[in-house]
Amino acid sequence: MRSLDSASSGGVGAYTATLSQLVFSTISQASSDSLTVFGEEEPAFTSELVTWAVRQAEQFAVLLKKCILASTAAAGGVKVASECVHVCLSHCYLLEASGLALSPVLLKYFRPFVVQALNTNFKRIEQTSAALAAADDWLLAYAPTGRNSRLPPVSSSSNLSSFQPKLSSSVHKFNIMVQELFEDVGPLEVLQLDGLAFEGLVQVFNSYVNLLINALPASAVTENLEGLGSKIVKIAETESQQIALLANAIMLAEELLPRAVVKLSHSTRGDDSQRRGSDKQQRLPEQRELKKRLTREVDHLRDSFCRQHALELIFTEEGDARLNAS
Numbered sequence: 652m653r654s655l656d657s658a659s660s661g662g663v664g665a666y667t668a669t670l671s672q673l674v675f676s677t678i679s680q681a682s683s684d685s686l687t688v689f690g691e692e693e694p695a696f697t698s699e700l701v702t703w704a705v706r707q708a709e710q711f712a713v714l715l716k717k718c719i720l721a722s723t724a725a726a727g728g729v730k731v732a733s734e735c736v737h738v739c740l741s742h743c744y745l746l747e748a749s750g751l752a753l754s755p756v757l758l759k760y761f762r763p764f765v766v767q768a769l770n771t772n773f774k775r776i777e778q779t780s781a782a783l784a785a786a787d788d789w790l791l792a793y794a795p796t797g798r799n800s801r802l803p804p805v806s807s808s809s810n811l812s813s814f815q816p817k818l819s820s821s822v823h824k825f826n827i828m829v830q831e832l833f834e835d836v837g838p839l840e841v842l843q844l845d846g847l848a849f850e851g852l853v854q855v856f857n858s859y860v861n862l863l864i865n866a867l868p869a870s871a872v873t874e875n876l877e878g879l880g881s882k883i884v885k886i887a888e889t890e891s892q893q894i895a896l897l898a899n900a901i902m903l904a905e906e907l908l909p910r911a912v913v914k915l916s917h918s919t920r921g922d923d924s925q926r927r928g929s930d931k932q933q934r935l936p937e938q939r940e941l942k943k944r945l946t947r948e949v950d951h952l953r954d955s956f957c958r959q960h961a962l963e964l965i966f967t968e969e970g971d972a973r974l975n976a977s
Contacts, residue, residue, distance in 0.1 A: 663719055663723075663731055663735070664731075664734060664735075664738070666718075666719070667715065667719065667734070667735045667738050667739065668738050670711070670714075670715065671711070671738055671739045671742045672742060674707060674708070674711045674742075675742040675743060675745065675746060675753075676742075677707070678704045678707055678708070678746060678751065678753075679745065679746055679749065681700065681703070681704070682700060682704070682746070682749045682750075682751060683749070685697070685700045686749075701751065704746075704751055704753060705753065705756055708743075708753045708756040708757060709756055709760070711739075712756065712757055712759075712760035712761065713760065715735065715739070715760075715761075716760055716761075716764065719731070719732075719735055720732055720735060720761065720764040721764065723735075723764070723768065724763075724764035724765070724767040724768040724771070725767065725771070726771070727768055727771035727772050727775060728768060729765070729768035729769055729771075729772050729832065729835050729836050730835035730836070732761075732764055732765050732768045733765060733768075733835065733836045733837050734837075735761075736757075736761045736765060736842065737837060739757055739761070740754055740757060743757055758842060761842070762842050762843075762844070765836075765839075765842055765844060766844065766847060769832075769836065769844065769847060769848065769851060770851065772832050773832075773851040773852075773854065773855050775828075776825065776828045776829060776832070776855050777854075777855050777858050777859075779824065779825075779828065780821060780824070780825045780828075780855070780858070780859050780862065781858070781862060781884075783820065783821035783824055783825075784821045784859075784862045784863075784866065784884045784885065785883050785884055785885055786820075786821075786885060787819050787820050787821040787822075787866075787885055788819070788820070788885070788892075789819050789866065789885070789887040789892040789893075789895045789896060790819060790891075790892065790895060791817035791818060791819060791895050791898060791899075792817055792818070792819070792820075793815050793816075793817055794815040794818070794823045794827075816902050816906070816907070817898075818898075818899055818902060819895055819899055822859075822899040822902075822903065825855075825859055825903070826903065826907050826908075829852065829855070829907075829908060829911050830907075830910070830911050832911075833848070833911040833912065833914045833915060834911075834914050836848070836915070837914070837915075839915050845915055845937070848912075848915060849912070849937065849941050852908060852911070852912070852941070853941070853944050853945065853948070856903065856904070856908065856945055856948055857948050859900075859903075860900055860948045860949065860951060860952050862884050863896045863897075863899065863900055863952050864951065864952050864955045865884050866884050866885065866886055866887045866896055867886075867887060867893060867896070867955055867956065867959050868886055868887070868888065868893075868959065869955070869958075869959055893956060893959070896952065896956070897949075897952060897953060897956055900948070900949045900952050901949055903945070904942070904945035904946050904948065904949045905942070905945075905946070908945060909938065909941070909942055909945075912938055912941060913938075
């Protein structure tokens, strides 16, 4: 195993696949040979085989951690980390037919690095969104198309509207980052990280809603945002800009972010369609609860929006009351 090199093996993905195939095919062959020679009536040999297989899986996990996962997770490379884990688990699952369940061994080593990569990406989304909100003009528009855009080219505005909703510039970026993250990380149920992904999504959305609230004229500076410190946000001066703040949050909570969460619903074991259907049904309550939590965050913005306009109806710009007892 140690003679392989990630660079000379065609990159991280090929290196992981080659190494994983080598390790688990060796374990599979050893299991088959042991069954042929000793049969199932020699528990001592069976126990020795399991002990040896666990040791091989642990050595493999430690090597992969050292060569790939540690540096990748620290840099937020969630796609690489996730692909490595899923490739290894796919090979590992093939051994289960022979009674060797080694996936818990791998998960013990791999899970912390996927957690680290996820948290790094959520932090990046939070910080990038705050920086972009400082220059957002809060005007709703379709996402730009072009060479650097992920949208397909279109010939008319009617075609464009079928691909993207109208959002302000920082919200387009926020949505793109979330969609890419959840697409990169892939299925998480096998790592039992669905809850972490949901919580991370709620937290970054909460932080962004706080930015939108502080973009209302009643607050010129965003202060004490959790995890961000003080951030300047561009004020939505006009009524249309203030309505755009609310439209941004509603579109994210009701349409765009739930679509990202669906990407976590696919089973790692792609050949088990019945299991995929069962997982999907089990996850529906979780997704509904997530949508409720996102909607509650929108309600905070809606309350601030209503208070803003109620104050404008009651008081003049000079602070005098518009209403009187007569």
